[in-house]
Amino acid sequence: MVKTADGYKAIAHIQAGDRVLSKDEASGETGYKPVTAPIR
Structure with a gap:
């Protein structure tokens, strides 16, 4: 599961434009x- 601005999503359902929690x-x-572009 990936934490997004809208809640948790399965990584397979992540699409370009989804805002995900990330660290620089x-x-x-x-x-x-x-x-920007999901890696499949």
């Missing part, structure tokens, strides 16, 4: 960022 490893910042 360089700055340590976490937040909801849009998926």
Whole structure:
């Protein structure tokens, strides 16, 4: 399951434009960022 801005979703159902919780490893910042293209 992936945490999105709208709740949890199965990773197979993630689409471009979904905002998922992510972390920038360089700055340590976490937040909801849009998926640009899912990797299948």
